[in-house]
Structure formats: C-alpha cells, structure tokens
Amino acid sequence: MNFTMLKRMIGGGAKSFMRSGSVSFATVLVMTVTLMIVGFLIFLSAILSYTLAAIEDKVDVNIYFVTTASEPEILLVRDQLATLPEVAVVTYTSRDKALAEFRERHADDQLTLQALEELGENPLGASLAVKAKDPGQYESIVRFLSDDISNEVIIDRINYFQNKTVIDRLTSAIRATESAGAVIVALFALASATIIFATIRLAIYTARDEIAVMRLVGASNMYIRAPFVVAGIIAGLLSAVITLVVFYPIAWYIGESASGWLGGFNLFTYYLDHFPMIFLTLVGSGVVLGGVASWFAVRKYLKV
Amino acid sequence: MIYFDNVTKEYRDGTPALSDVTLGISPKEFVSIVGHSGAGKTTLIKMLLAQEKPSQGAVFFEEVDIHTLPSSSLHHYRRKIGTVFQDFRLIPNKTAYENIAFAMEAAGRADDEIASDVPYILDLVDLGDKADHFPSQLSGGEQQRVAIGRAIINQPDLIVADEPTGNLDPVNTYEIIEILKKINELGTTVIITTHNKGVVDAMGKRVITMEKGKVVRDDKNGHYIL
Numbered sequence: 249m250n251f252t253m254l255k256r257m258i259g260g261g262a263k264s265f266m267r268s269g270s271v272s273f274a275t276v277l278v279m280t281v282t283l284m285i286v287g288f289l290i291f292l293s294a295i296l297s298y299t300l301a302a303i304e305d306k307v308d309v310n311i312y313f314v315t316t317a318s319e320p321e322i323l324l325v326r327d328q329l330a331t332l333p334e335v336a337v338v339t340y341t342s343r344d345k346a347l348a349e350f351r352e353r354h355a356d357d358q359l360t361l362q363a364l365e366e367l368g369e370n371p372l373g374a375s376l377a378v379k380a381k382d383p384g385q386y387e388s389i390v391r392f393l394s395d396d397i398s399n400e401v402i403i404d405r406i407n408y409f410q411n412k413t414v415i416d417r418l419t420s421a422i423r424a425t426e427s428a429g430a431v432i433v434a435l436f437a438l439a440s441a442t443i444i445f446a447t448i449r450l451a452i453y454t455a456r457d458e459i460a461v462m463r464l465v466g467a468s469n470m471y472i473r474a475p476f477v478v479a480g481i482i483a484g485l486l487s488a489v490i491t492l493v494v495f496y497p498i499a500w501y502i503g504e505s506a507s508g509w510l511g512g513f514n515l516f517t518y519y520l521d522h523f524p525m526i527f528l529t530l531v532g533s534g535v536v537l538g539g540v541a542s543w544f545a546v547r548k549y550l551k552v
Numbered sequence: 553m554i555y556f557d558n559v560t561k562e563y564r565d566g567t568p569a570l571s572d573v574t575l576g577i578s579p580k581e582f583v584s585i586v587g588h589s590g591a592g593k594t595t596l597i598k599m600l601l602a603q604e605k606p607s608q609g610a611v612f613f614e615e616v617d618i619h620t621l622p623s624s625s626l627h628h629y630r631r632k633i634g635t636v637f638q639d640f641r642l643i644p645n646k647t648a649y650e651n652i653a654f655a656m657e658a659a660g661r662a663d664d665e666i667a668s669d670v671p672y673i674l675d676l677v678d679l680g681d682k683a684d685h686f687p688s689q690l691s692g693g694e695q696q697r698v699a700i701g702r703a704i705i706n707q708p709d710l711i712v713a714d715e716p717t718g719n720l721d722p723v724n725t726y727e728i729i730e731i732l733k734k735i736n737e738l739g740t741t742v743i744i745t746t747h748n749k750g751v752v753d754a755m756g757k758r759v760i761t762m763e764k765g766k767v768v769r770d771d772k773n774g775h776y777i778l
Contacts, residue, residue: 252662264645464601
C-alpha cells in the first residue's frame with residue numbers, strides 16, 4: 249500500500265465522518281456518555297481504594313508491657329518487630345508518655361485524677377502500637393511475639409485477641425468491597441464496550457448499500473474498510489476529548505463540595521495528578537473500541 | 553470474451569432463476585437482454601458480476617472462470633467492468649465529482665490522472681457544471697449520467713447496465729442510450745437489460761430474449777418480441 253492510498257483512506261474517513269453529520273453526532277454522543285461511565289468508574293475505584301486505605305489505617309494492634317519491663321527490653325522487641333516484612337510502622341509509647349496521655353484524656357475527670365494521685369506511682373505500662381501493611385497479617389505478627397518465650401515475661405497483654413473479631417470482620421469487609429468493586433467495574437466496562445459496538449454497527453448499517461456499491465465499482469476490501477475504521481477512530485478520539493473536558497468542572501465541583509464527606513479525598517486533585525492515566529484510559533478505549541468496532545461492522549457487508 | 557456455460561441457478565427454496573443458459577458474447581458487441589420481470593435477466597447480470605454463484609455450470613471472462621476467484625481479489629476482476637444500475641447506486645455523501653473519482657481512487661490511479669480525467673468525463677456526460685452536487689441534488693437522468701461516468705472512467709472492457717433507463721422519462725432514456733451507443737462505438741462491449749421496446753428496436757443490434765430462466769431467442773439484428 250503506497251502513500252497515496254493511505255492518504256485517500258484517511259482523508260476519505262475524515263470526510264465521510266464530517267458529512268454524515270447526524271449519524272456521526274449520534275455516535276459521538278453515545279460514545280461520550282459511555283466513556284463518561286468509564287471515567288466515573290475510574291473515580292469510583294479511586295474513592296473506594298482511598299476510603300478502604302483510610303479504614304485500614306485505623307486498624308492497629310497494641311502490645312502492653314508489664315510495668316517492670318525495662319526500656320531496653322521493650323526497644324529490643326520493637327526492633328525485632330520492625331524487621332518483620334509484614335510490619336509497616338511500630339510506635340513506642342513509654343510509661344511516662346502513657347501517663348501524660350492518660351492525664352490529658354481525663355483532664356475533666358477529677359475523680360480519676362485524684363485516684364491516680366493517691367496511687368503515688370505510675371500504674372501504666374509502656375506499649376508498642378503495631379501497624380501491619382495488610383490487615384490480614386496481624387495474626388502472624390502476634391504469633392511471632394507469642395512464640396518467643398522471653399517475651400511472655402514482659403508482655404502484659406496484646407489487644408489483638410480482644411479486637412480479633414472486629415479486625416477479621418473489617419478485613420473480610422474490605423476484601424469483599426474490593427472484589428465487588430472489581431466486578432462492578434468489569435461489568436460496566438463490558439457494557440460500555442457493547443454499547444459502543446452496537447452504536448457503530450448501527451452507524452455502518454446505514455452505509456451498507458454504499459459498501460456494496462464500492463465493491464461493485466472495484467474497490468478492495470481494505471480500501472473500503474479503512475475509511476470506516478478511520479471514522480470510528482475519529483469518533484472515539486473526539487468522544488474521549490469531550491469527556492476529559494466535561495470532567496474538569498465535574499471533578500472540580502465534587503472536589504470542592506464532597507471532599508469532607510469523602511474523608512478528605514479531593515477528586516479534583518486526583519483528576520489533575522492522574523491526568524495522564526485517565527487520558528490514556530479514555531482516549532485508548534475510545535480509539536480502540538471505535539476502530540475495532542468499525543472493522544468488524546464493515547466485515548459483515550463486504551460479502552458482495 | 554464472455555461465455556456462459558450451461559449455467560443453472562436455483563435459489564435456496566428451489567425456485568429456478570436460470571436453467572441451462574449457454575451463450576457467448578464477443579468483444580465490441582452491443583447486446584440487449586429482454587424479457588418479463590422474473591425472466592432471469594438480473595440474475596444473469598449478477599452471475600457476470602460475481603455477485604452470485606451459479607448452482608451448476610460456469611461463467612468465463614476471457615478464459616477465467618470468474619466464480620473461482622476468491623472474494624479478496626474479486627475487485628481486480630470488477631475493475632474491468634463498468635456497472636450501471638436502474639437505481640443508480642451512487643454514494644450519497646459524495647459529490648458527482650467524487651463519485652466518479654472514487655472508482656479511480658479505488659483502482660489506485662494517480663492524483664494528477666484523476667484531476668484531468670474526471671472533469672473530462674463529467675463534460676462527456678454533460679454534467680460539467682454539476683460536479684459539486686450531491687446525488688440528492690441531481691435529477692434521475694443526471695444521477696444515471698454520473699453512474700455512467702463512473703462506469704467508464706477506468707476504460708473498462710465491458711459495460712454492464714441493468715435496466716439503466718427503468719427509472720427515467722423518455723428524454724433521459726434517449727440520452728442515456730445515446731451515451732451507451734457512443735461508448736460502444738468507441739470499442740467497449742456493452743450489455744444492457746431492458747423492458748423498453750423503443751430502446752431495443754431503435755438500436756437494431758443483437759437481442760437476447762429470456763423467458764422463465766431460459767434463453768428463448770437470440771437475434772443478430774433483433775427486435776423486442778415477447
């Protein structure tokens with residue numbers, strides 16, 4: 249295929265896209281709406297994963313030490329924990345700090361503070377707060393601590409065992425939400441692809457007689473097909489650009505008004521930060537679906 | 553040049569459209585195929601354009617059995633034939649100029665050739681001033697002249713016209729037939745199917761009469777007799 253033919257195929261596609269005004273307009277309109285669904289899915293999964301990450305972040309396990317445990321012993325445990333691959337952060341709270349925090353928490357509660365004074369000494373033990381990279385990993389972290397017999401002497405209690413049911417439930421809820429989200433995204437993506445295919449098939453159906461005439465006039469299958477594929481790609485590209493433009497104010501508005509409600513997640517910032525990814529996803533799906541759908545839609549009418 | 557060898561066509565439900573048709577057409581002939589509706593004229597043309605395959609027999613175009621050609625290379629064969637239809641079959645979103653140019657573009661002809669040939673052909677079919685009109689802006693006679701322009705632009709060996717005057721008034725019919733006659737005089741084989749007695753009788757050329765899928769008459773200087 250030489251340059252002249254290529255130029256004719258692309259030029260022919262662009263021209264017929266412009267001229268079949270109402271059909272092209274309808275195609276672009278449907279594709280835009282469909283790509284918006286794809287875009288909202290991107291936003292939705294971003295919001296979902298942000299929210300889940302925020303919830304996961306709230307889960308931790310506290311290890312309370314007996315009051316007689318010395319600081320070097322505790323720090324040794326901390327360092328051991330920190331080397332575990334499952335552990336994200338370990339925070340050490342000393343006995344004094346625990347007391348200070350306790351006082352602060354009960355600043356309005358004179359009775360408790362009085363009782364504390366009467367005790368004369370600090371009744372609180374030091375503690376370590378452990379955050380795992382994944383909420384499912386707490387069990388193995390806790391097991392690591394209980395396996396070491398030397399720890400048993402200094403560890404008073406680990407609140408994992410009280411929180412176990414809550415953590416487990418939360419973990420499975422997060423997993424379920426994630427996979428439900430994935431299924432929803434997959435379903436809508438499939439629906440979008442189907443809608444785009446159907447729309448383009450309809451647009452090309454209106455040109456079926458034309459395709460037959462082109463065959464009879466002696467045009468090769470390639471020469472007939474290419475302009476339709478080009479027109480499909482143009483429709484996809486245009487729809488993706490329209491979607492990206494329309495999303496700008498939408499993302500801004502949602503970012504402004506719903507950020508607090510979404511736990512600090514700002515959609516507008518997300519849109520700007522992830523623009524290359526969103527751009528590629530929308531333009532890519534528009535162009536690929538438009539082109540591939542046209543390719544298959546024409547095939548049906550080439551059998552003349 | 554063209555040879556139908558015992559061609560039979562039965563449609564899927566068993567109705568015969570052509571039965572046992574054998575006929576030959578030589579280069580530079582002008583052949584009219586006449587007959588009632590449903591006599592098999594259009595089926596015969598469709599066989600020749602490889603739009604349909606015969607149930608039995610074969611159709612040869614210069615020694616090639618055209619129904620053995622694969623669909624992907626059929627366009628090379630079809631470029632040797634210019635086709636004109638009763639319903640014109642122009643591409644609706646292309647202008648008169650572009651409809652004619654399309655046949656040249658599809659055949660891979662150079663841009664400068666197209667730029668010089670298309671205006672010449674438009675003048676030949678008397679549409680020089682309507683080059684930028686779309687089919688919907690042209691009358692039936694004008695559309696058919698565009699179709700003829702498209703059929704002859706690549707200088708085919710053969711022009712096939714299926715009821716070319718079927719949708720036209722007498723004046724336009726006369727013009728179209730004159731153009732086809734001129735093309736034939738310049739050395740191109742022409743095959744037309746028609747209902748029009750006046751057209752056939754005025755021509756005084758070979759007439760093939762069909763009835764119920766069979767060739768019933770084949771006259772050298774024929775008349776329209778049914």
